[in-house]
Amino acid sequence: MLKKINVVAAVIKKDDKYLATQRGYGEFINMWEFPGGKIEPNETREEALVREIKEELDADITPIKFLLTVKYTYPTFKLTMHCYLCKLNDDITLLEHNAYAWLKREKLNTVKWLPADIEVIDYIINNN
Numbered sequence: 001m002l003k004k005i006n007v008v009a010a011v012i013k014k015d016d017k018y019l020a021t022q023r024g025y026g027e028f029i030n031m032w033e034f035p036g037g038k039i040e041p042n043e044t045r046e047e048a049l050v051r052e053i054k055e056e057l058d059a060d061i062t063p064i065k066f067l068l069t070v071k072y073t074y075p076t077f078k079l080t081m082h083c084y085l086c087k088l089n090d091d092i093t094l095l096e097h098n099a100y101a102w103l104k105r106e107k108l109n110t111v112k113w114l115p116a117d118i119e120v121i122d123y124i125i126n127n128n
Ligand SMILES: Nc1nc2c([nH]c(=O)n2[C@H]2C[C@H](O)[C@@H](COP(=O)(O)OP(=O)(O)OP(=O)(O)O)O2)c(=O)[nH]1
Pocket: 005, 007, 008, 009, 028, 032, 033, 034, 035, 036, 037, 038, 039, 079, 081, 114, 115, 116, 117
């Protein structure tokens, strides 16, 4: 049995652009993602989102609405990722990532996303 990982991801939109961040460590280093991370026990998804963005980007966000849940099986784990549209209330400081980019909808495909994120990109392109 593959282990299961439950993650929240913040789709942060400012004007007509979306925030993409480039992983700075680990197995998927240099691939792009929506910032976020694992949900801890006794934490709501919204609480996990706010905590993770504070930890990773030193920024305060407000979750606005649930977008979609993506399920993806990696070679070593099964990922469930809950994605929320969020508003950024701060400037960001990269504490764990290598880089960030604000991408318009038509430029979302210009970075190398983690495989699970392709479905999120398709969702954004088709629902905005
Ligand atoms: N945050 C985030 N993780 C993603 C995305 N797409 C995707 O496949 N993942 C995977 C990569 C990681 O294996 C896992 C999330 O782990 P994480 O590394 O961000 O979580 P974390 O900070 O809580 O944990 P850790 O690395 O400190 O162990 O989900 C995404 O868009 N955002």
